[in-house]
Amino acid sequence: MRVLLTTDGSETSNHALKFGAQFFGLPDQMITVLTVIRLESERPQAEAALNSACALLRPEIVNIQTKVRMGHFPEEMIEEAKAGQYELIVLGSPTKGGVVKRLLKPPGMLRVVGEAPCPVLIVKGPFRPIRKILLCDSGVEDSSLPGRFAVRYADLSEHEEEITILHVMSQISAGPGIPGKQLRAEAEDLIHEDAPERHVLERNIQILDQPLIHPHPKIRHGFVVDEILAEAQDGEYDLVIIGAHRKEGWRGFLLDDLAQKIILQIDRSILVVP
């Protein structure tokens, strides 16, 4: 797997590097550590940050390439991701800013998530080994991209993972007289009743039917964003995986960007799969 990591020498970056290292698995993978500077005068600090990153990643990772780019962070990240054909980008948690700042200028990481051609892992909080994963599948897409990525990660990892497949039913009945049993049902009931949610849960169970992976289907009822955030916290998950918001065509224009809301509000690491 070709992985792109970023660093600016901060503690946050180090957490991101250590967290991202769990995805590297095989020692012969190519890892690129990138730092972006605005001015040429920042190059010595950049080199120091890159050396520090390499020291942190060795001896487990052998093939490390370092790069310095000059420009604006999101644009340079996206350019590098496209040019280098990476399969995963790892970013540290976003710059803290007030609500007004977020409204006027979306954080750089949201731009990277929106335009990167590959999955983006946003690392938040202190380092934690990945043992419990929350995989969120809306069922809108015909195939489960987050599920497929979860399997790739599990292939690389030598540890056992517990993966919860979460589907949120935010529906209510559109009128009186509608049979509403499925609006209160648990995952097992929906699977048993051959509800549309059964297909969503079962396809992920099938994909995740691998050694060292223990998949559990789960249904929650409520607002999509609220339920994902609540489940992530209640279940003490180490990593949350969601699909990205599709920006092309009418979907990008008409559909709500739930991925962005989750990314901004979640308090733990999140992997966004396009």
Next chain:
Amino acid sequence: MTIPKGSSTELRSRGRILHTLTLVLKRIHAVRVLLFLGSLSLFIFAISLMKDGARAISPFIREGLSVNNPVNSLGFGWLFAYLVMSGSPVAAAALAFFDAGAIDQYSAFTMINGSRLGAGFIVLFIGFIYVLRGRDRATSLSMGLLSLSVTGVTYLIGLVIGYGILNSRILDPLQLQSGAQLLSFIDRIYDPIVGFILIHIPQWSLFFLGFGMILLSFNLFDRCLPQMEIKESQVGRISRLVYRPWVMFIMGSVVTLMSMSVSVSLGILVPLSERGFVRRENIIPYIMGANITTFIDTLLAAVLLDNPAAFSVVLVEMVSISLVSIIILFLFYRRFERRMLDFVKWVTDDNRNVVLFMFSIFIVPVILMLV
């Protein structure tokens, strides 16, 4: 002298036009067009009847029922809408009373507000019947409660804003040029019929006859709406997606512009989904949009009454509700959404809460009427 025949190009062109016209005519359902025309004619006739009848029952409204200030007019419109299980006829009645001098402009405004608060009751009432028959409370009542709550909050805030706009007279210059010729044409057709009816029944009964005709006209109009038959299809999948709030707001406005009824617009959501479910995230902005364009028929009634002040009342309603809705959508939407759904959950969590809610939505308009 010989008459030249058309060239082959012209003949082909005429043929194409005829073919296109035939295709278009085939797609138009003649019965639905007739129903629509019938509904419109009945509506116009009903307004004429109510206009004349309202003058005769004005003293009863003012003195008998003591509907003589904006507060008790709000309660009157609310209870009246409960009685007829519809808001639009009551809104038309409010304009007829205003035109006849039974109530003033502010009372007409609040009576129309009241009619919207009462209009949401039908969906809730049907849900309540299902609960009494043993069905699940949340499933049966959610949509009705949500519709009533969202309408209640937006209209009550809109009442304050609208009152201010009405008082300022800022929208008075905005009038639709209805065309004196069109109105005089309508009067030429319907006045003789009204005159003939007046010979046989007392004038006050014209109001009730007109009111009944409005209900019939809406019933006919509902029948000319296209029927939705959705099986497992792409349209059914659409109900699974979460749309941006402004998209659902526009959708609610457009659907209600065509259906002219919030309850019909909500009812359309049932066949539009494979199981009769709708996403929480989508429904509130849809209701907010529907609450604005539901006034289109009331606006038409004001035009037919040929009363500029009545037209201003309806315009102020639409503007004030639009303002409130837009402010909520763009500034407080997430909080508003959660509060509304938390409220619905609170009501449906316990039978006592349902009873308390039902009691309050009846007692409040009664208390208002006693002011």
